Amino acid sequence: MKKTILIIVFGFVLWSCSNDGNEAYIAGPFFLEVDQPSNFPEIKYDLKANTPTDAGFELGKKLFYEGNLSSSGIISCGFCHEQASAFTHHGHTISHGENGLEGFRNTQPIQNLAYFDEFTWDGAAIHLDLQPIIPITAEVEMNETIPSVLDKLESMPEYAKLFENAFGTAEINSERMLKALSQFMVMMVSSNSKYDKVMRQEDGASFTSLEEEGLIAFTEKCASCHSTDLFSDQSYRNNGIPYNPKHIEEQGRQRVSGYEADFYKFRVPSLRNIEMSFPYMHDGRFGTLEAVLDFYSEGMVENGGEVDERLKKPDGSLGIDLQNKEKEAIIVFLRTLTDYEFLNDKRFAEF
Numbered sequence: 001m002k003k004t005i006l007i008i009v010f011g012f013v014l015w016s017c018s019n020d021g022n023e024a025y026i027a028g029p030f031f032l033e034v035d036q037p038s039n040f041p042e043i044k045y046d047l048k049a050n051t052p053t054d055a056g057f058e059l060g061k062k063l064f065y066e067g068n069l070s071s072s073g074i075i076s077c078g079f080c081h082e083q084a085s086a087f088t089h090h091g092h093t094i095s096h097g098e099n100g101l102e103g104f105r106n107t108q109p110i111q112n113l114a115y116f117d118e119f120t121w122d123g124a125a126i127h128l129d130l131q132p133i134i135p136i137t138a139e140v141e142m143n144e145t146i147p148s149v150l151d152k153l154e155s156m157p158e159y160a161k162l163f164e165n166a167f168g169t170a171e172i173n174s175e176r177m178l179k180a181l182s183q184f185m186v187m188m189v190s191s192n193s194k195y196d197k198v199m200r201q202e203d204g205a206s207f208t209s210l211e212e213e214g215l216i217a218f219t220e221k222c223a224s225c226h227s228t229d230l231f232s233d234q235s236y237r238n239n240g241i242p243y244n245p246k247h248i249e250e251q252g253r254q255r256v257s258g259y260e261a262d263f264y265k266f267r268v269p270s271l272r273n274i275e276m277s278f279p280y281m282h283d284g285r286f287g288t289l290e291a292v293l294d295f296y297s298e299g300m301v302e303n304g305g306e307v308d309e310r311l312k313k314p315d316g317s318l319g320i321d322l323q324n325k326e327k328e329a330i331i332v333f334l335r336t337l338t339d340y341e342f343l344n345d346k347r348f349a350e351f
């Protein structure tokens with residue numbers, strides 16, 4: 001008797017799955033595919049260990065915009081990571097979180113993280129699934145504890161359903177919470193800027209002559225570090241930025257590795273959507289791209305660490321030779337990295 005019911009149930013499932021074009025019959029979450037644009041390097045996130053689904057993504061998005069991940073109930077991930085500015089904290093040099101407390105770093109964009117395997121300015125997070133623990137528990141960010149966050153989620157009825165849809169049962173635990181956040185974040189791929197369309201020869205896109213000049217200057221003078229179509233070689237480098245005495249706790253990569261040689265090295269940032277993610281550098285000290293280029297041509301100093309060899313001129317002095325015309329062209333080129341489709345993509349928007 002039991003067997004017959006099982007067969008009937010199984011048969012029903014098979015029937016409903018084969019019912020082409022009528023997706024409403026198919027139970028359970030659907031797998032989502034992370035974009036792999038032809039001009040991008042390989043995905044580094046282990047998608048087999050945590051395959052995004054529509055339900056996991058929905059849960060991750062809800063958590064990303066959930067104020068209850070913080071002690072006050074107000075500071076969500078999205079509070080500091082705002083879509084219009086490529087998921088950075090608009091207008092803030094250093095981000096502030098709970099109680100208005102300030103950290104000592106500028107908020108990084110959230111984009112194309114599936115292609116990276118180390119996170120934050122100094123690489124303190126070596127897996128995307130572990131990264132959110134830092135902001136949730138940092139006093140200056142969300143000032144919470146994981147057990148308390150889980151308690152709060154359990155007390156909100158809507159989450160039981162969302163966890164069940166995503167993971168099969170209503171159990172709420174930290175692994176599931178972190179996996180759902182990653183499912184949301186790995187889907188955030190920015191690859192449809194003008195630059196991409198020119199590179200992939202789509203929609204008849206082409207550079208203006210100034211953009212073309214900018215690309216040539218950029219390739220010669222910047223792409224040794226801001227390399228590949230992610231515009232980062234994903235290594236840690238000291239770019240000769242003056243030491244900032246306001247933040248004595250800042251040591252760059254040395255904070256993670258312990259090596260003095262890593263003092264003031266930072267993960268080479270991607271330059272995608274750079275026009276929108278100002279202010280710039282690990283402490284947000286430059287408000288404009290003009291200021292960044294002036295720094296590269298005239299502002300570089302010995303900062304107590306080992307400035308990258310690539311930034312030394314043949315006579316040993318520091319800096320990149322840049323004519324005003326080149327600076328202008330590079331900025332015009334960098335603006336072609338703005339991806340309006342990504343910045344306006346409703347899938348990632350809070351409302």
Ligand code: HEC
Nearest residue numbers: 076077080095096097105106107108119120121132135141
């Ligand atoms: C108070 C502001 C603030 C909040 C809230 C916040 N972040 Fe961040 N986020 C930052 C800052 C600042 C950095 C750079 C951290 C560093 O380098 O130490 C960062 C870095 C990151 C990175 C690394 C990006 C990269 O390219 O390596 C990820 C991923 C991230 N945040 C996700 C989250 C998630 C998920 C949440 C919510 C659980 C969150 N953030 C909440 C400010 C914030």
Ligand code: HEC
Nearest residue numbers: 221222225237239241266268269280281282292296308310
């Ligand atoms: C030696 C490697 C190297 C070279 C060459 C280099 N950069 Fe950078 N760049 C870095 C590093 C490292 C940082 C982060 C430093 C920090 O935050 O203090 C950075 C930061 C930046 C930022 C700020 C990004 C952000 O998200 O805040 C911009 C813009 C930038 N570089 C543009 C350029 C341009 C344009 C050139 C060529 C004129 C160039 N870089 C050459 C390593 C390099």
